Amino acid sequence: MTVDWKGVFPAVTTQVAEDMSLDLDATQKVVDALIRDGVTGLIALGTVGENNSLDYDEKVRVLTAIVEVTAGRVPVVTGVSEYDTRRAIRYAQAAEKAGADGLMLLPPMVYVPKPHELAAHFRGVGEAVGLPIMLYNNPPAYRTVITPEVMAMVEDVKTIVAVKESAPDTRRFTDFKNAFGDRYVLFAGLDDVALEGLWLGARGWVSGLTNAFPKESVALVEAVERGDNAKAVEIYRWFMPLLHLDAEHDLVQSIKLAEQVMGRGSERVLPPRMPLIGERRAEVIAMVEQAAATRPDLTIKG
Template sequence: MTTNWSGVFPAVTTQFDASLAIDIDATQGVQDALVKDGVNGLIVMGTCGENNSLDPEEKRTVLKAAVEVVNNRVPVITGVSEFDTRRAIAYAEDAERIGADGLMVLPAMVYVPKPEELTAHFRMIAEATSLPIMLYNNPPAYRVNIGSDVLRALEDVPNIVAVKESAPDPRRFTDLINEFGDRFDIFAGLDDVALEGLMLGAKGWVSGLTSAFPQESVQLVKAAARGDWEGARAIYRWFMPLLHLDAEHDLVQSIKLAEQIMGRGSERVRPPRWPLTGARRAEVTAMVEKAAATRPSLKLKAA
């Protein structure tokens, strides 16, 4: 199985109203705006979409709304982030019926599996659906590493097609490509290692801060794709203070605050998360406002 997945895929936020119920209209508005800004696909209900703060039926409702508003303009990939394999299979099956174009599958939450358990988790989900699957590797966040041994054991599963690599070590991109060639499409998954990943052969970037600055994200990926490393570096250096936020534990609150400042969404999050306050809020606000005042897209328009 092959896909047309490449480019920048923002991990879109789920929007809430004042009562912290899902605001479907606002969520669709965020998704539609990103597509219009030129992104190449959407990741719905990943970490930034607060997957594990949503009830099962809410997840299905959000996915239905995304499929509806995107209307086949770009691929819609939904996060599969559940506490056990049974629930993950049920969601994967429903996602296919709803019309998702693919799945981004995480290890089971909370439990730290042995490699053979992790392999079985992924294999059982893949066997329950015909959708293409991106595995999400993020050892710092989930205490689980999808190592070469796991990927080797899954090589024969045809619909496991991609890996979102969020380990903070850029050597992983070269190691994976050296070992597996083009068997898996590799995506950069940590914002502040994105250009390194693209330079080393990643096909795309699953991004958090794209939700606040999509035009620059699209320009960055396009510059890398055409080999304009000087242009890509200029955007990346401008972007880097914000991209570092993606590696922090409060990344969701920071990204949503950035969206709000840029007029693209609300900072509301569901507990146990709370909106940023105090010195941290002031710090992130200053960073976003500085980036907004110096954004490369403004220079391009002026030229």
């Protein structure tokens, strides 16, 4: 199985109404605006999409709404973030039925599996669906490391085609390339080391802050693709104060607040999360406003 996934895949937000119900219309507006601004794919119901704050039926409703508004314009890859393999298979099969183009499969939540258990979890989902799968490595958030040993155990699972690398250690991109060549498509998954990942072989970027500044995110990746490293570095340095937010514990609240400041969505989040308050809220607003006031020139010279 092969995929043409590349470019910028924002981890889109799930919009919430004032009464804490799902706002599917607002979610569709957020998604449509991102596509119109040039993103090349979408991650539905990732961490930023508050996957683990939703029940099964809500996840299916959100995904169905996103697939509907996307209407085939870009791939829709949905997060599969569950406590165990049975639940992961159930949602993965529902996502396939709902029209998703792929899955972003996380390790089991809560329990930290041993390598052979993690490989069995990935294999179980991979053999239960026909969709291409991106594995999601994020040890700081989920306490589980997807090691080369694990990747070797699932190398024969045809549906597992990609890895989203969100560990802060960028050496992993080179280690994966040395170990597996082009067997797996690599994606940069941590915003504040995204450029390094792209330089080291990542084909695309799963991004949080793209929700607030999609055009700049797309321009950064396009600069790398055409070899304009000076422009890529210029955009990256401008973006970096905000990109650091993606590595913080309150990234969901910060990204949704950034969306709101930029007129693209609401800062409302689902419990147990709550909107940012006090100095932290003021700090994030000031960062977003500073970025908006100093946007780089995205004109391609020559």
